[in-house]
Amino acid sequence: MFKIDVFRKRMKSFPVNYMNNFDYVWKWKIKKENTGELILNEKILIEAHFRLSKILNRWQTYRNGDNTDSIGTLKQSLKNIEDSYSMIKDFSLLNFEKIPIEPLAEIWHELGRVKEEEGKMNELGIYSIIAVCKPLLLLWGQTLAFDSRVRKNIDRRYKIPKYEGKWVFREWIDGMNQISKKLNESPDCILAIKEESHRRYGKKSPIPYGRFLDIYYFEGR
Secondary structure, eight states, rough: OOOHHHHHHHHHOHHHHHHHHHHHHHHHHHHTTTTTTOOSTTTTTTHHHHHHHHHHHHHTTTTSSSOOOOHHHHHHHHHHTTHHHHHTTTTOOGGGGGGHHHHHHHHHHHGGGGGGGGGGOOOOOOHHHHHHHHHHHHHHOSSSOOOOHHHHOTTTSSSSOOTTTTOHHHHHHHHHHHHHHHTTTOOOHHHHHHHHHHHHHHHSOOOOOOHHHHHHHOOOO
């Protein structure tokens, strides 16, 4: 899938502030969920929303969106996906094809609508890919963010919309299945990611495969 020496080099060159932004949410998530909490339950939702909003604003996730209250809509959407998140949170990119489609679809529509006018879902389910994937990357760690730079650099073998910022649900699912398949065919890649994850987050953390692949493609082809 990729060269390990290139991966390690790109990890070192990746902007520290971007890494710290992810860690601000991820390390907090690990701490909470290792005690049996669910970060989207009612008791913790306010802090989850605060932390995600802070980073998503820095990442300009809702720039040029049509929703005048995207952060308010995000809070409601996070509340709405509590059950769906609980159903997928223990799956990783390695076994993406085993995830039930229903919770993924609900997450797609709820996070996608945050950037839409008045926070409304659209009939065709066409949403900004980063509106879905940037918050889901922070929450779950298994999807790539798929911003324009990553889409441009990602391997041509993946049949994803490289130059289109709005996707339908099936395009995301198909892209993730392709990436999952190729990752499973690359044991050295899996091992390198595991080692980096254990070093950064400890062995009790879920391994955020999507995060590390996102970094790899963000830094180059």
